[in-house]
Amino acid sequence: MSVEDKIQSIEEIGQALSNRGNRRVVHCHGEFDLLHFGHTRYFKAAKRLGDILVVTLTPDRFIAKGPGRPVFNENQRAEAIANLEFVDYVGINQWPTALETLEIIRPNIYAKGNEYLKKKDVTGRLDQEKAKIESLGGQMAFTDDIVFSSSKLLNNHFDVFSEAAKPFLAELSQTTKATDLLALVDKIKGLKILVLGDFELAEQCLVEGGHAKLRRAFIQPSGALLGLITLKEFCELVDFLSVSTEDQSLIGPLIPASVFADLIVEPGLNYPTRRSYFDQxxxxxxxxxxxxxxxTPDPKVEEKILAKLEKKLGDYDLVLAFDNNGGVLSPKVRAKLGQKAKFLALLLGQPKAELAHQALADYVKVDYLAGAQRLFAKDAERWAKGAGGFKSGPALSLSDKQGGLTQIGKNGAKSLAPLVADSPQNLPIDWLSASFALAAPLKALGVHEDGVLLLCQAIGTLARQAASQPYGLEKMLFDKFVIALLNR
Incomplete structure (x- = not known):
């Protein structure tokens, strides 16, 4: 069979194998980004377990291994494997895991490398795959041969990280285990969290001859909404309080099903709008x-919000406020949160420093503060120490100059994590929204490890990608991303 004939869709492979007769089908699945000697030994060992060897690949969009990954796209990876004479079929998967593929191919044996016997399955995926193959009448087998790590080879020998990130990751990988960091994230699962924030409308307009015509309008997954997308994978008890127009058709599909959303209709409300213009x-x-x-905000709506907070605010372990200067977070609501919340985490998203300062003054007490560094570069250290009447905890900020996350502790001490997965030019406040959503619960539990900055970067990058993808953010992808970043 030619290389071209070996590469088929998952459905085509399943159809071809429906007439296998007594021949035993062995299935290998993985990313195989940087095909190396260890992979070929693994495939050969798998082929010895049966008669037909099928190799399926994780598609590019589901590879969460850090910047520049995959190094080789899915078509290149498929062609490289199809050139191995002992491989019979190669397919590019359509899903994040192999579960659906197993259902279609129905192999007799699902073969994994022996490294899976030695390392902890933090994603839980291996148990799911074992249950699936056994439910189909097959079995899982582990090959016994030499093991190499593509991620370790790429991280150490390919230029996938910035020069500033390389020493940071190298040092962190010597002192911190990915499994320990992920265990910290698991601690926030039982927290009861309230999120407050506003929606942002996005409009795409076509321009021709000096005239603009609206092509599409939709709610932007940003700010508080991006925070909800992030939190729903890590916390079971998340509520959302906001204001909306009477027409909630654009909002409903975006709010995670596990989140209880209390949307109060605000007469005359106009969503902040980000309008983009495209050449026709x-x-x-x-x-x-x-x-x-x-x-003009309706006083009755504000009274409803204050009444709800007065009644239920004490039930929450943590309150996350995404403040973009308006909507649900009026001056009175800000003051109520500062007075009554057990732990208040505040993300200032105002476009100007004076607006951020004005908003912060309304809160008085903030336990955890975040925002773009340009908004409070001169005052962050002073606030962290409690000066000016602000009893603020450590402040997480986005560094404009160095392109990384800066954390300022209560004593004014700074720690900086260089960017590892995005360039500074491509980091809007939305990226910080997702990072903040994970950092705040960790801070509420008193977690201050340096690795938290890396976790925040990882979740910020993945959440931005997931907001525009139908599958959304998945904890499994986040776990794999963190493990890959520290695999050196």
Whole structure:
């Protein structure tokens, strides 16, 4: 069979194997990004277990191994494996795991490398795959041969990280285990959390001859909404309080099903709008601008919000406020949160420093503060020490100059984590929203390990990607990402 004929869709492979007769089918599945000697030994050992060897690949969109990964795209990886004479079929998976593929191919043996016997299965995926293959009448087998790690080889010998990130990751990998960091994340599962914040409308307009025509309008998965997308994978008890227009059709599908959302209708509300303009002929983006039409808040709506907070605020272990200057977080609501919340985490998303300072003054007490460094670069250390009447805990900020996450402790001490998975030019406040959503519960539990900064970077990158993907953010991808970053 030619290389081209070996590479088929999962469905085509399943159809071809439906007439296997007495021949035993062995199935290997993985990313195989940087095909190496260990992989070929693994495939050969698997082939000896049966008659037909099928290798399926994780598609590019589900590989969460850090910046620059995969190094080789799914078609390149498939072609490389198909060139091995002892491989009979190669397919590119369509899902995050092999569970659906097992159902279609129905192998007699699902073969894994012997490294899976030695390391802890933090994702729980191996147990799921074992249960699936056994339910189909097959069995899982482990090959016994030499083991290499593609991630370790790529991390150490390929230029996938920035120069600033390399020593940071190298040092952290010597002192910190990925499994220990992920165990910290598991601690936040039982926290009861309240999230407050507003929605942002996104509009895409086509420009032709000096005239703009609206092409599409949708709610942007940013701010508080991106925080919910992040939290739903790690916490079981998350509530959301916000204001909305009477038409909630754009909002409903975006709120995770596990989140209880209390949306209060605000008459005359105008969502902040980020409008992007695209050239009609070429489709290229020309520019974007943020608009917010002033409106007069209804005092009755504010009274409803205050009444709800007065009644239930004490039930929450943690409150996350995504403050973008308006909507649900009025001055009175801010003051109520500062006075009554057991632990208040605040993300300031205002576009100007003076607006951020004004908002912060309304809260008085903040236990954990986050925001772009340009908003409070001069005051963050002073606030962290409790000066100016602000009893603030450590502040997490986005560093404009160095391109990383800066954490300022109560004593004013700084720690900096260089960016490992994005460039500074591509980091909007939305990236910090996801990072903040994970950092805040950890801070509420008193976790201050340096590795938290790495966790925040990982979740920020994945949440931004997941917000625009149908499968959303999955904890399994996050776990794999963290493990890959420290695999050196």
């Amino acid at each position: 002929a070429t489709g290229f983006k020309r520019f974007s601008a943020r608009h917010q039409t002033p409106f």
